[in-house]
Amino acid sequence: MSRPVLIDERGPITIFTLNRPERLNALSEDLRAELLDALRKFNGNPEKRVGVITGAGRAFSAGADISLRPDKLKNVNLEEELRDSFHLILREIRFSDKLFIAAVNGVAAGAGISLAVACDFAFASKSARFVMAFQGIGLAPDTGLTLMMSRLVGAKALRYLLIGGEFSAEEAEAMGLVKVVDDPLGEALRFANELVQGPFKAYSYAKRLINEALFKDLDQFLSTEAKLQGELGRSHDFIEGVTAFIEKRKPKFTGS
Numbered sequence: 001m002s003r004p005v006l007i008d009e010r011g012p013i014t015i016f017t018l019n020r021p022e023r024l025n026a027l028s029e030d031l032r033a034e035l036l037d038a039l040r041k042f043n044g045n046p047e048k049r050v051g052v053i054t055g056a057g058r059a060f061s062a063g064a065d066i067s068l069r070p071d072k073l074k075n076v077n078l079e080e081e082l083r084d085s086f087h088l089i090l091r092e093i094r095f096s097d098k099l100f101i102a103a104v105n106g107v108a109a110g111a112g113i114s115l116a117v118a119c120d121f122a123f124a125s126k127s128a129r130f131v132m133a134f135q136g137i138g139l140a141p142d143t144g145l146t147l148m149m150s151r152l153v154g155a156k157a158l159r160y161l162l163i164g165g166e167f168s169a170e171e172a173e174a175m176g177l178v179k180v181v182d183d184p185l186g187e188a189l190r191f192a193n194e195l196v197q198g199p200f201k202a203y204s205y206a207k208r209l210i211n212e213a214l215f216k217d218l219d220q221f222l223s224t225e226a227k228l229q230g231e232l233g234r235s236h237d238f239i240e241g242v243t244a245f246i247e248k249r250k251p252k253f254t255g256s
Contacts, residue, residue, distance in 0.1 A: 063110025
């Protein structure tokens with residue numbers, strides 16, 4: 001059985017490949033645990049400088065894995081999952097003294113967008129798509145996405161954050177979120193090699209200052225996000241939304 005995250009060590013550069021291509025690299029519990037462990041080891045290694053995150057197959061990541069049976073949904077604790085897993089991964093990327101590059105090779109949905117946006121740089125293929133799928137299952141955006149996109153993009157992001165939707169790689173580039181290239185992973189590795197040969201301590205301190213300027217209140221925000229998403233996870237619309245998704249039908253939301 002293949003590992004849910006593949007690690008490719010290349011000196012000061014590490015490639016993290018989300019490896020559930022049959023599920024569009026959905027962020028299952030096993031994948032999240034392995035990714036978190038790998039990120040912690042990377043961040044704790046003084047010889048490492050740049051991490052590249054990409055996905056196997058035709059997707060970057062479809063976001064959270066929502067393949068649970070409907071009768072199991074009432075036992076899901078979204079506040080706990082965010083606090084003890086998704087948010088820890090986000091913090092390892094955003095508050096690291098290393099630099100991270102996302103190589104978005106296909107669809108990025110939900111928390112998959114968060115992973116890409118949390119990185120310091122992102123390259124995307126022309127066919128990449130960014131899908132705000134949270135509202136389709138009765139949830140709000142999570143994994144820090146509302147704060148990060150509001151700060152990085154501003155008003156252009158508000159429609160997607162409020163009601164969901166989809167935007168193309170070209171639209172993401174116009175927002176300043178990604179650079180569209182023919183070979184995202186190849187371009188990410190080329191740029192990573194440039195970074196490790198540069199004045200890396202200056203880059204690292206610049207990231208600290210960016211975090212101080214833009215994301216100083218991220219922890220406080222994530223606490224509120226987890227609480228509110230936890231409440232939505234107990235709602236009728238969440239159970240209906242996931243059930244409809246699994247049954248491949250249009251959900252019947254009630255706003256409750």
